[in-house]
Amino acid sequence: MKQIYLDYSATTPVKREVIDTMLPFFTEVYGNASSIHSFGQEAKTVLEQSRKSIAETINATPDTFYFTGGGSESDNWALKGVMRANRKKGNHLITSKIEHHGILHTCTALEKEGFEVTYLDVDAEGMISLEALEAAITDQTVLISIMFINNEIGTMQPVKAIGEIAHKHGVLFHTDAVQAYGNVKIDVNAMNIDLMSVSGHKIYGPKGIGGLYIKKGIRIQNIIEGGAQERNRRAGTENIPGIVGFAKAAVMADEALESHREKLIYLRDKLANGIMATIPYAKYNGHPTERHPGNVNICFEFIEGEALLLSLNAKGIAGSSGSACTSGSLDPSHVLLAIGLPHEIAHGSLRLSIGDFTTEEDVDYTIESLKEIVQKLRLMSPLYDKVLKEGK
Amino acid sequence: MLYTEKVMDHFMNPRNVGEIENADGVGEVGNVKCGDIMRIYIKVDGDQIVDVKFKTFGCGSAIAASSVATELIMGKTIDEALALTNKQVIDELGGLPPVKVHCSVLAEQALKAAIYDYATKNALTFKGLEGYDPDEDHHDHDVVDIEF
Ligand SMILES: Cc1ncc(COP(=O)(O)O)c(C=O)c1O
Secondary structure (H helix, E strand, O other): OOOEEOEOOOOOOOOHHHHHHHOHHHHOOOOOOOOOOHHHHHHHHHHHHHHHHHHHHOOOOHHHEEEEOOHHHHHHHHHHHHHHHOOOOOOEEEEEOOOOHHHHHHHHHHHHOOOEEEEEOEOOOOOEOHHHHHHHOOOOEEEEEOOOEOOOOOEEOOHHHHHHHHHHOOOEEEEEOOOOEOOEOOOOOOOOOOEEEEEHHHOOOOOOOEEEEEOOOOOOOOOOOOOOHHHHOOOOOOOHHHHHHHHHHHHHHHHOHHHHHHHHHHHHHHHHHHHHHHOOOEEEOOOOOOEOOOEEEEEEOOOOHHHHHHHHHHOOEEOEOOOHHHHOOOOOOHHHHHOOOOHHHHOOEEEEEOOOOOOHHHHHHHHHHHHHHHHHHHHHOHHHHHHHHHOO | OOOOHHHHHHHHOOOOEOOOOOOOEEEEEEEOOOOEEEEEEEEEEOOEEEEEEEEEEOOHHHHHHHHHHHHHHOOOEHHHHHOOOHHHHHHHOOOOOHHHHHHHHHHHHHHHHHHHHHHHHOOOOOHHHOOOOOOOOOOOOOOOOOOO
């Protein structure tokens, strides 16, 4: 059976060119970048080249970009590191209700340390309010952390304006750009970004490698203590194959950004419009225009997300859902609840995320399959029953 | 895979889906907020369940548990059906992940609710319904069968 992967927001396959670039660093140039011998020095050279390549894609200087073990670590580092290092300035952090758990759970941990966190609401399309953001700033506010693009509903925040407000009040601005990097052009200077989390495995690079951009002059504590790697800021022998792969993926993404976006947006809209035109009682989530080029998120009334995913999987289609049954908790995803969806609607959510290897045939097949599946599950649902009888 | 082949079979090809017009008993448990609702219809002749159908809103295991439960009681007497436990439903499915055990409880409770409805309408009493409270919250997500 043909397998159709529509879960690029969860992770991406590693591109062939990326793997080819990585391979020599497992078996040939395998030195420890801290070593004095040529094995080590070669590794050191490629480490710094990789840093430079990535920094260039975000208009930063190489000495502002630090490698980490992924997006989650970068989020932890940015928030814990900045809040702990700036206790004298204040103890207040502002974020939103729709952040990734890498941010939200870090905030919970910081609250236990005595910090105060404001969680901004979002509107029905997943946007924060700039007025509410500005109003939430106090003389204790140290940091604002708002994600660039949401991983579930794809909504893109007005990052530049957020940074402007932060700076107007002397507050630092961090953004979790794990979903945005490689999908929209990012310029940390023009966009007023002070710290930014990125991750390799969302841009056709390897898993377990990411980075944190830290503007020069920012006070931040370490969270991983040990050796002197990453200019004394993040200990641990550098994951050179991962770093080389991440850099290759980043450069490829940057070079092809326009065509990548064009292709994704075309397929995304075809998929979304196809579904919305053929399946009734469906709600398209997220912002109509300010969104991830490959994100489609739709709630189907009267049915449950896990059942949808299993049925799609049986047809070879891989998607994801924010239903309680798939989140492993009793509640549907915090993002869907934050945009105001009632539980019963949120349970029927489906995220299909498109990527570089998605084809038009994949999209057509998915629309067809989904139509059948939704109908089959609805005919089994006691909730749909009421609609049929009462003709809602 | 999260589920056994048996669960997937009952999910993909559920038995006895639908409703029975003029059913002798109908039972519905669960709530939309939690994401699962099961409704079971029974047709009774004498003391025998001659037909049973279900409609379920819920995840894969909720649908599979409903399907298996209806299969297990088809043609059985009311007393036999009342003896059905969630453990039997789980066994018949070849096991359920711990977080999904509540789906089997829901199936057992939906069936009890349908029989209770039948008993009430016909002023009948059954030993298996002693102490049965139709308003009790059947929806306990914390039921975890440690054997699985
Ligand atoms: C918005 C966002 N932040 C953070 C992460 C975590 O990144 P990683 O998996 O590299 O730790 C993800 C992906 O899972 C994400 O989508």
